Amino acid sequence: MEIFQKPCSIISHAKLNETVHDIWVYSPKIALSAKPGQFVNILVPGHFLRRPISICETLGETLRLVFEERGEGTKALGKLMPGDELDILGPLGENGFSTDKYSSAILVGGGIGTPPLKFCKNKLAKSATVLGFRTDKQVILAGEFFNVQVCTDDGSRGHHGNIGKPLEKFLKTGAYEVIMACGPKPMLKTVVNLAEKYNIPVEVSLEERMACGAGACLGCACKMKTVDRQSESNFGSIGSTAIVSYPRVCKDGPVFDGKAAVFC
Ligand SMILES: Cc1cc2nc3c(=O)[nH]c(=O)nc-3n(C[C@H](O)[C@H](O)[C@H](O)COP(=O)(O)OP(=O)(O)OC[C@H]3O[C@@H](n4cnc5c(N)ncnc54)[C@H](O)[C@@H]3O)c2cc1C
Ligand code: FES
Structure with missing residues (x-):
């Protein structure tokens, strides 16, 4: 697997909510070779360590990154504007989601673990999606998936509670071959327990x-x-x-x- 390090231009920068940024960058070599689940490592000016961010999706020679401001690095990235350059290393991770092996999947995303699942959805013939967030204000990308059930911890949108019950509803249909999940560890644990109960393969992206x-x-x-x-x-x-x-x-x-x- 070839890894490229390129200065790439930011094409667009939007905000999905108060702290989540949505940027498209022009990076032909990375975009054309990237697979769902892979990530890029971004150099933040003035910081020695790069910041890993999942590839949300690609379109032709461009790739999309959706990230949340957490600390100094992501805050600095959030200030970059169209025309600015980013030093990106990628695509990284030798094992992504097996979208070439399966044609149908239940996608389960938690919070900022949602973006890489959009890339999976683009590659699958059939998918159902369960997304979990703390509150309505944190919900991102929900309108970009098929057959989606949003869950919020406080009930301010969609199902009140965690992703367990809606996921079980999709599992009971028996219509999907695999679960692909990305999010916080407690959520992944729930997903794996249900995958074991319904005897279905499960792939998790770890952070x-x-x-x-x-x-x-x-x-x-x-x-x-x-x-x-x-x-x-x-x-x-x-x-x-x-x-x-x-x-x-x-x-x-x-x-x-x-x-x-x-x-x-
Ligand atoms: C494979 C992978 C994919 C990721 N994809 C996304 C994504 O698509 N969107 C998104 O918002 N976030 C993603 N993250 C988390 C993101 O990398 C961290 O939020 C970010 O590095 C925090 O950097 P900071 O400078 O803002 O925070 P600080 O806390 O100031 O960072 C200090 C150091 O800790 C590292 N670090 C801090 N938190 C994390 C973390 N959770 N994971 C890994 N390294 C961390 C930073 O890289 C940096 O080296 C991903 C992490 C991994 C490992
Ligand atoms: S971060 Fe160095 S081995 Fe993974």
Whole structure:
């Protein structure tokens, strides 16, 4: 997988709410090779460490980034205007969502975990979407998905409560092959529990603090469990052993089998 580092021009900059920015940048090489779930690492002037932001979608030679102001870096990015240049490294992450393997999926997004799912929706023949936010004011991108159920913690929009019940409603139809999810860990845990209950594959995009963003520093390692089939002998099963590994979110992910993820 080729990674490009390019100064790219910002084409447009809009705000989706008080703190969430929506920018399109002209970056032919990254846009034409990016896959759903991958991200870019952005150099913020005056800061040593780049900031990872998911690719929300691509259109021809342009790519869309939707990000929330959290700290100094994202606040500085939020001040950039059309015509300004961004130093972007990408597309990063060797494993994105498997939109080339499945044609239908339930997409589950929580808060600022919603943007990368738009890229999935564009690639799938059929999708249903469940999006969870704290309040109506935080809702973003809901109008850009098919068959969407919005949930808010305070009931100010859509379903009052978390994504569990609406997700279960879609699961009961049996009409989808996989769940693809991105959002906070407690939400991902709920999604994985329901995927286990309904025996459906689940892919989750994980977020860890990153330093190098390129697989070198191990700063973003996350815990995964796998079943060691080798421990089954020729004389019959002696029981399988759960083994633990620590893949790097930046290089080996950011998307993983949800049933292997350890959410702690
Ligand atoms: C794979 C991936 C994709 C992401 N996609 C998006 C997205 O599409 N939209 C969006 O709004 N946010 C996204 N994030 C989170 C985003 O990277 C952080 O909010 C951002 O780096 C915070 O930087 P800051 O300077 O504003 O905050 P500060 O807290 O000042 O950052 C200090 C340092 O911590 C790192 N850091 C802080 N919070 C995070 C975090 N949650 N994840 C990773 N590194 C962090 C920063 O990169 C920086 O190096 C993503 C994170 C990852 C790992
Ligand atoms: S951030 Fe350095 S290995 Fe992932």
